[in-house]
Amino acid sequence: MKRMLPAAAAAVVLGSLTLATAQPGAAPSPAAAKAFAKGNCNLCHAVPGIDVATKDESCTGCHIWIRDTSRDPAKRETAMQYFPLWERYEKNVASYLEVPSLSAAMARLEPAWIESYLADPHDVRPGLPEGMPRFGLDAADRAAIAQAFATHTATVDKTPKPTKKNLDKGKAKLVTSGCTACHGFGAAVPASPGIAMAPDLAHVRARMSPDMTVAWIMDPRKIAPSSTMMSFGVSLDDAVAIRDYLFLADPEWTDPPPPTADPQPTKDPVTWAQVEERVFGKICAHCHMDPSLPANQGRRGPGNAGGFGFPETGIHLQSPEGIRPHAEKIGPALLRRRQEAQRDTVQRGQQPKSLTRPEKPGMPLGLPPLPDEDISLVLGWIEQGMPE
Ligand code: HEC
Ligand code: HEC
Ligand code: HEC
Ligand code: HEC
Incomplete structure (x- = not known):
């Protein structure tokens, strides 16, 4: 039963294994480095200042490699010779092909939110089937990671306090600026199908400061060059109105339905x-x-x-x-x-x-x-x- 990829053969197909290289960015404190290592954060994310996991270990690295190899006819043919189950891999590998950029998250998200998210993660991207695992980290580990986030927070300009006066304008601008093509806001789901990596914007008020939200809407790549969202040239006035809508409008979310009765063991013979x-x-x-x-x-x-x-x-x-x-x-x-x-x-x-x-x-x-x-x-x- 050889279901997993033999590393040596994988190396032959790829040419060579990627050597671990450190991600650019300020090195985290020893306590944060320890917590990142304990949580295996680099198996999925590129963590600033921490070595990238090799393709043989990395959930994202190996899954992306399988997808990319299957898109290249010459590499795919070689892979099929080495891995008898290659077609099954291609069919099955779907998760962790993309994960949010941690440097973009560090630049914009509130460290206090990170700390609570690590203790009790929840879905922020409903279009993305997989989520972040729960962790066996303790409070000191979470605080050290949040501290590492705080040292990367981008500096942004002050803006006026959110006001309800802007709700109608903000709601309209969210649509006319093209945001709803990718993002949902609570019950307002994106024009189909949206993109999986775009968060539900109803979480913004919990995750970002009012000033940061305005700066991000105006120019996300200025806040974080690694941002997967590009700049749409939104003016300061419009960005403030959109921000006010995101912070103060009722998302009109619905609750997920409670789980149905537990499934029972099948009586049919199972192999x-x-x-x-x-x-x-x-x-x-x-x-x-x-x-x-x-x-x-x-x-x-x-x-x-x-x-x-x-x-x-x-x-x-x-x-x-x-x-x-x-x-x-x-x-x-x-x-x-x-x-x-x-x-x-x-x-x-x-x-x-x-x-x-x-x-x-x-x-x-x-x-x-x-x-x-x-x-x-x-x-x-x-x-x-x-x-x-
Ligand atoms: C098995 C893969 C995996 C591992 C390991 C992992 N993450 Fe994640 N992480 C994800 C995925 C997938 C998401 C997106 C979840 C969502 O938005 O619903 C995510 C989201 C995040 C976010 C939110 C970013 C954003 O833009 O919304 C932060 C912060 C984060 N991870 C930090 C960490 C830290 C710190 C660790 C280690 C303690 C870690 N992750 C380990 C897969 C992983
Ligand atoms: C060396 C390559 C490799 C590494 C490393 C790897 N995977 Fe996979 N993964 C595969 C292959 C191949 C399959 C398909 C297996 C099959 O169907 O027989 C797969 C399938 C999966 C699946 C089921 C299909 C899907 O995508 O939803 C999950 C879940 C998964 N892997 C999670 C992980 C996680 C979590 C990690 C990191 C802890 C990881 N994998 C690391 C190669 C890898
Ligand atoms: C992303 C990695 C990952 C995947 C995928 C995964 N597990 Fe686990 N599993 C873990 C970790 C980590 C633990 C240890 C958790 C703990 O100590 O509570 C664990 C623990 C367990 C336990 C012990 C729970 C207990 O009561 O002590 C069982 C049983 C288990 N897994 C079954 C499964 C089954 C069945 C699947 C597939 C449907 C699966 N796991 C998929 C990572 C994973
Ligand atoms: C092409 C798809 C796309 C469009 C259009 C788009 N975004 Fe985004 N947006 C994203 C992605 C992807 C992210 C996640 C960025 C990352 O993790 O690097 C994001 C992140 C955000 C965030 C941070 C949310 C959070 O919870 O972390 C805000 C706020 C935001 N977008 C607002 C907007 C606004 C306002 C518009 C319209 C002017 C807009 N976006 C247009 C894809 C898009």
């Missing part, structure tokens, strides 16, 4: 091949690797060796033998994720719900819950004694 193909090999394996598989080269992934600040679990999910000792934990972990979805994976127009989080995060961590049909399949397979 390992089915649950491997749809769940364990496809989604869970990347964080819960079996180090004894030659292709994994001793790697175990954050869900097995410990990662994102969580301790080692010793759980690999790449074979029935790996799963059996932990079988009773699997169903509850999948069902917890259905509860968390009300906060972590909302639909456009919905406000992330405040939840009392279960002590342990639901699985798959950071990703949408499995469809009920697949949960039934896994529960059925476990109930049937986990046949090969």
Whole structure:
């Protein structure tokens, strides 16, 4: 069972492995560097002042590499020779192909918001199915990271206080300036389909200062050259009116519907091949690797060796033998994720719900819950004694 990419073969296909290089930017304090390392932030983000993770480790790096290789006919042909399951990879790899720029986030977002977000992340980009994982960081780690953000905050001009007088003008300018092509604002969802990386602007008042919001609307690339939003030449007057609308208008959000009744184990016979193909090999394996598989080269992934600040679990999910000792934990972990979805994976127009989080995060961590049909399949397979 060689589901994961053999690193050596991957190196041959790519030519060479990317060497870790430090991201430009002021080096974080030792406490922040420790917290970034504990949270494995560089597996997904480019963190200023911290080494980039290699393609073999990086969730975004390897996923992007798979997508780009599949778009290049010559490289794709070579890849298909090395990886018998290449077409399955191409079909399945969809998450973490793009993540927000941390330097753009550091330049504009309020450090206090970062601190609470790291403690209890929620969906800010409803068009993006995947989210940020929860972390096993403590308050000191979160404070150190927020402090690192504070040292990168851009300096901006003072602006008038938000006023309700501007609501009508701001609402109109948001549309006529083209913003709603990409962004939603609460119940006002973007002209279809919007772009996944554009946040729901109803979160701005919690995330950014009034002055920063005006400066960002006028020229985001001036605040952060790495911003994925470009400048649309909005005047100061119009930017202030839009900001006032974003800060003071009622987003008219709806609540996400509460989860339906828990799915039950299927009574149909289920094989390992089915649950491997749809769940364990496809989604869970990347964080819960079996180090004894030659292709994994001793790697175990954050869900097995410990990662994102969580301790080692010793759980690999790449074979029935790996799963059996932990079988009773699997169903509850999948069902917890259905509860968390009300906060972590909302639909456009919905406000992330405040939840009392279960002590342990639901699985798959950071990703949408499995469809009920697949949960039934896994529960059925476990109930049937986990046949090969
Ligand atoms: C597994 C991938 C992954 C890891 C690891 C990860 N993040 Fe994220 N992060 C994301 C994704 C995806 C989003 C966007 C979520 C959304 O907007 O709903 C995000 C969003 C953010 C944001 C908000 C930025 C914005 O523009 O909205 C911050 C800040 C952030 N991450 C910081 C961190 C820090 C600090 C760490 C380490 C403690 C970390 N991330 C680890 C995937 C990751
Ligand atoms: C060395 C390359 C590599 C690395 C590193 C890697 N992945 Fe993957 N990932 C893959 C491949 C290949 C697949 C498709 C597997 C399959 O379907 O058999 C995949 C699939 C996935 C999937 C299911 C499909 C999707 O995109 O939603 C998730 C979730 C996932 N990976 C998460 C992660 C996370 C989180 C990390 C970082 C901790 C990570 N991966 C690191 C290669 C990689
Ligand atoms: C082509 C798509 C697109 C258009 C059009 C667009 N934006 Fe953005 N906007 C983005 C993206 C993507 C981000 C996230 C930037 C990043 O993470 O680097 C963003 C970020 C923002 C933010 C920060 C929000 C937050 O919560 O972090 C504000 C405010 C904003 N945009 C306002 C506007 C306004 C006002 C307009 C119209 C003048 C506009 N945008 C037009 C794509 C767009
Ligand atoms: C993005 C990485 C990631 C993905 C994907 C992931 N896990 Fe995990 N998993 C973790 C981490 C990290 C922990 C440790 C959490 C803790 O200590 O509470 C964990 C813990 C667990 C646990 C132990 C929970 C307990 O009660 O102690 C189970 C069971 C589990 N995962 C099952 C799964 C299943 C099943 C999937 C696929 C549907 C999956 N995981 C996908 C990272 C991941």
